[in-house]
Amino acid sequence: xxxxxxxxxxxxxxxxxxxxxxxxxxxxxxxxxxxxxxxxxxxxxxxxxxxxxxxxxxxxxxxxxxxxxxxxxxxxxxxxxxxxxxxxxxxxxxxxxxxxxxxxxxxxxxxxxxxxxxxxxxxxxxxxxxxxxxxxxxxxx
Amino acid sequence: xxxxxxxxxxxxxxxxxxxxxxxxxxxxxxxxxxxxxxxxxxxxxxxxxxxxxxxxxxxxxxxxxxxxxxxxxxxxxxxxxxxxxxxxxxxxxxxxxxxxxxxxxxxxxxxxxxxxxxxxxxxxxxxxxxxxxxxxxxxxxxxxxxxxxxxxxxxxxxxxxxxxxxxxxxxxxxxxxxxxxxxxxxxxxxxxxxxxxxxxxxxxxxxxxxxxxxxxxxxxxxxxxxxxxxxxxxxxxxxxxxxxxxxxxxxxxxxxxxxxxxxxxxxxxxxxxxxxxxxxxxxxxxxxxxxxxxxxxxxxxxxxxxxxxxxxxxxxxxxxxxxxxxxxxxxxxxxxxxxxxxxxxxxxxxxxxxxxxxxxxxxxxxxxxxxxxxxxxxxxxxxxxxxxxxxxxxxxxxxxxxxxxxxxxxxxxxxxxxxxxxxxxxxxxxxxxxxxxxxxxxxxxxxxxxxxxxxxxxxxxxxxxxxxxxxxxxxxxxxxxxxxxxxxxxxxxxxxxxxxxxxxxxxxxxxxxxxxxxxxxxxxxxxxxxxxxxxxxxxxxxxxxxxxxxxxxxxxxxxxxxxxxxxxxxxxxxxxxxxxxxxxxxxxxxxxxxxxxxxxxxxxxxxxxxxxxxxxxxxxxxxxxxxxxxxxxxxxxxxxxxxxxxxxxxxxxxxxxxxxxxxxxxxxxxxxxxxxxxxxxxxxxxxxxxxxxxxxxxxxxxxxxxxxxxxxxxxxxxxxxxxxxxxxxxxxxxxx
Numbered sequence: 044x045x046x047x048x049x050x051x052x053x054x055x056x057x058x059x060x061x062x063x064x065x066x067x068x069x070x071x072x073x074x075x076x077x078x079x080x081x082x083x084x085x086x087x088x089x090x091x092x093x094x095x096x097x098x099x100x101x102x103x104x105x106x107x108x109x110x111x112x113x114x115x116x117x118x119x120x121x122x123x124x125x126x127x128x129x130x131x132x133x134x135x136x137x138x139x140x141x142x143x144x145x146x147x148x149x150x151x152x153x154x155x156x157x158x159x160x161x162x163x164x165x166x167x168x169x170x171x172x173x174x175x176x177x178x179x180x181x182x183x184x
Numbered sequence: 185x186x187x188x189x190x191x192x193x194x195x196x197x198x199x200x201x202x203x204x205x206x207x208x209x210x211x212x213x214x215x216x217x218x219x220x221x222x223x224x225x226x227x228x229x230x231x232x233x234x235x236x237x238x239x240x241x242x243x244x245x246x247x248x249x250x251x252x253x254x255x256x257x258x259x260x261x262x263x264x265x266x267x268x269x270x271x272x273x274x275x276x277x278x279x280x281x282x283x284x285x286x287x288x289x290x291x292x293x294x295x296x297x298x299x300x301x302x303x304x305x306x307x308x309x310x311x312x313x314x315x316x317x318x319x320x321x322x323x324x325x326x327x328x329x330x331x332x333x334x335x336x337x338x339x340x341x342x343x344x345x346x347x348x349x350x351x352x353x354x355x356x357x358x359x360x361x362x363x364x365x366x367x368x369x370x371x372x373x374x375x376x377x378x379x380x381x382x383x384x385x386x387x388x389x390x391x392x393x394x395x396x397x398x399x400x401x402x403x404x405x406x407x408x409x410x411x412x413x414x415x416x417x418x419x420x421x422x423x424x425x426x427x428x429x430x431x432x433x434x435x436x437x438x439x440x441x442x443x444x445x446x447x448x449x450x451x452x453x454x455x456x457x458x459x460x461x462x463x464x465x466x467x468x469x470x471x472x473x474x475x476x477x478x479x480x481x482x483x484x485x486x487x488x489x490x491x492x493x494x495x496x497x498x499x500x501x502x503x504x505x506x507x508x509x510x511x512x513x514x515x516x517x518x519x520x521x522x523x524x525x526x527x528x529x530x531x532x533x534x535x536x537x538x539x540x541x542x543x544x545x546x547x548x549x550x551x552x553x554x555x556x557x558x559x560x561x562x563x564x565x566x567x568x569x570x571x572x573x574x575x576x577x578x579x580x581x582x583x584x585x586x587x588x589x590x591x592x593x594x595x596x597x598x599x600x601x602x603x604x605x606x607x608x609x610x611x612x613x614x615x616x617x618x619x620x621x622x623x624x625x626x627x628x629x630x631x632x633x634x635x636x637x638x639x640x641x642x643x644x645x646x647x648x649x650x651x652x653x654x655x656x657x658x659x660x661x662x663x664x665x666x667x668x669x670x671x672x673x674x675x676x677x678x679x680x681x682x683x684x685x686x687x688x689x690x691x692x693x694x695x696x697x698x699x700x701x702x703x704x705x706x707x708x709x710x711x712x713x714x715x716x717x718x719x720x721x722x723x724x725x726x727x728x729x730x731x732x733x734x735x736x737x738x739x740x741x742x743x744x745x746x747x748x749x750x751x752x753x754x755x756x757x758x759x760x761x762x763x764x765x766x767x768x769x770x771x772x773x774x775x776x777x778x779x780x781x782x783x784x785x786x787x788x789x790x791x792x793x794x795x796x797x798x799x800x801x802x803x804x805x806x807x808x809x810x811x812x813x814x815x816x817x818x819x820x821x822x823x824x825x826x827x828x829x830x831x832x833x834x835x836x837x838x839x840x841x842x843x844x845x846x847x848x849x850x851x852x853x854x855x856x857x858x859x860x861x862x863x864x865x866x867x868x869x870x871x872x873x874x875x876x877x878x879x880x881x882x883x884x885x886x887x888x889x890x891x892x893x894x895x896x897x898x899x900x901x902x903x904x905x906x907x908x909x910x911x912x913x914x915x916x917x918x919x920x
Binding site: 045050095172 | 341342343344345346348351352354424425427430463467509510772
């Protein structure tokens with residue numbers, strides 16, 4: 044059984060994220076940073092989620108993965124900031140993971156807001172799908 | 185053995201098998217058994233069997249853990265608890281592994297007598313393929329057994345979202361291509377003719393395109409509902425990609441096949457309406473906010489209609505972006521990040537301006553909200569009558585006396601008796617009369633219970649009074665009134681509280697509960713059906729308690745909704761001013777954005793209301809038509825009041841109630857004529873009648889004051905308020 048913890052595009056957890064999070068920006072930086080938000084949660088009943096590495100001790104964290112580290116020629120993890128609020132993005136360190144709690148519980152009221160700020164990557168014009176936002180392995184009970 | 189506990193921990197073992205048996209023990213046993221097998225890599229097989237046999241109370245905590253990181257493992261775990269008597273067993277088996285595993289876990293609780301409880305927990309966390317067989321047996325011959333068994337098999341996984349970075353050149357390339365994906369398949373090469381995409385604030389985006397004939401048998405119905413995406417890709421003269429912008433995300437709504445040309449036209453929508461139709465009302469409320477009241481809008485089961493009603497109470501629009509993600513956008517233009525259009529990019533002679541017609545403007549909305557309910561009255565009035573002479577005088581010179589039937593009959597009037605006490609004649613015996621002589625007084629118990637020497641009465645009556653609170657609320661824009669004069673709309677709403685019809689029912693007067701014995705001189709009683717005034721009642725004067733509805737939440741919500749809807753109506757009519765321009769396709773144009781227009785004729789800045797993209801793969805023309813909505817008139821120093829429920833109308837009644845007044849009228853020695861206006865006891869002297877004299881009927885009369893009109897008839901109370909609405913200031917300058 045796959046975990047019921049998912050990313051959603053709305054705070055009511057009614058629209059599961061389908062496909063990629065598309066972020067268009069002008070390569071010359073004229074668009075500026077682009078902010079967005081995803082909602083991490085579960086609509087199942089009476090479920091709890093903990094880090095599989097050490098349940099209840101290790102944080103559940105959202106980190107930025109880069110399947111192709113090529114500084115200067117493709118987007119890098121350091122082009123993204125994460126925070127649990129839009130206001131927190133200013134102080135966030137680009138590339139750092141975001142701790143979202145030791146234990147998460149299901150229900151729309153318990154969702155976690157994952158705000159991200161995409162800094163214009165230093166890369167040629169093109170479309171890239173090498174970055175992703177990932178949680179660590181989570182167990183569900 | 186009273187206690188047993190031993191841990192066996194093995195690491196990086198190839199195989200492990202161990203049995204722990206606690207057998208044939210009498211008495212209290214507590215056992216904690218923990219088996220751990222932790223392996224880093226390699227093949228592991230483990231067979232663990234734990235058995236506890238005991239007579240008496242047993243508490244067993246058995247934990248079996250297999251933890252390994254990679255490799256293949258098989259595990260057979262068997263836990264058996266047999267005992268006579270009470271037992272509790274908590275068995276927890278956990279298997280964590282990466283790789284392929286199979287696990288057979290068998291837990292047996294067998295007991296002969298007594299109460300047993302057993303909790304099983306099995307956790308299997310794995311990455312890869314896992315099979316787990318759980319078998320839990322609870323066998324009991326007598327006694328109560330409860331077993332809570334929870335088996336969860338979850339794949340411990342991570343949650344992921346892929347970021348698609350589209351880095352575009354600041355300037356679009358001269359060559360463009362529309363990439364149309366239909367159900368994940370690129371249909372760009374089949375596309376021909378026009379592609380049209382239209383986005384409008386608060387509405388579903390629609391798109392259409394045409395594909396060249398397919399070969400073979402096709403079923404157009406197969407396309408209905410499939411995912412459609414449209415991207416606008418531009419290239420430089422060398423063919424290098426310059427930009428990639430999404431224009432539309434949605435589904436096929438209607439495929440139209442032309443059997444003559446064999447072209448298929450696809451009508452598409454972003455499905456905004458269905459998005460709401462699939463949601464619960466609470467979810468829609470969470471997404472949209474705003475106000476809603478069945479009093480204002482009427483009841484509806486239509487989710488889309490409900491969503492539209494909520495949006496009608498706020499100055500914002502809800503629609504999908506080009507990726508199909510919903511957003512709520514304020515009508516006010518944003519301060520920065522707008523699209524700028526001027527003579528250098530506006531297509532020649534495409535600039536248009538349309539101002540609102542005065543007939544379409546509403547700057548005053550007169551709202552009438554009536555709140556109707558039944559006011560619960562409870563009135564309790566009292567009075568008393570006592571024989572006007574002491575008993576010793578009665579002994580010497582007697583009159584007729586009232587009796588209980590007479591009095592209760594007089595009280596049978598539609599009022600309840602809250603309480604009544606009767607003063608009886610003294611019991612038989614020797615008494616001194618008014619002459620000072622001892623007189624023998626004889627009276628039966630029955631007569632003593634029947635005749636009345638005095639009576640005290642409290643009556644109670646409950647009734648409902650129709651109350652209407654009517655609120656006149658005017659929502660207006662003074663700036664617009666100054667420019668256009670008053671252009672009004674009237675709206676009326678009413679909320680009726682459910683009336684408790686049983687409140688007014690009178691209980692049986694004959695159902696009086698007596699509470700004293702016949703030996704005492706006073707006997708009291710009260711109606712069986714009497715109830716105290718409701719909690720929350722307000723005292724009015726000395727006799728009345730009124731209860732009005734205390735929960736006004738539905739009414740308050742109705743008023744707030746009506747005001748919000750009126751305010752939005754006014755503002756919506758004032759932002760119908762439109763500036764239209766056309767430009768070479770602007771893929772970033774969006775109804776959530778602000779646009780500014782700066783030409784020699786017009787200077788304007790407002791929220792984008794509509795975007796239409798038109799791409800013709802035949803002529804290579806790609807044009808965007810963009811409409812801005814602008815608030816007018818432009819006036820400073822406007823007052824904007826918050827939505828507020830008017831202060832409650834003063835509904836306090838003003839009445840003057842009196843109690844009961846009961847006198848005594850004795851005939852036989854007076855020539856005073858009988859009057860039907862007399863109240864109290866009317867009787868006669870039983871001896872030494874004089875002539876001439878009037879002889880009265882023996883009766884007891886009670887005149888209960890009528891309920892005042894102000895307390896009985898329907899009453900209406902009014903209050904009014906004014907809500908000022910400020911028109912936002914959008915830039916619109918027309919240069920002649």
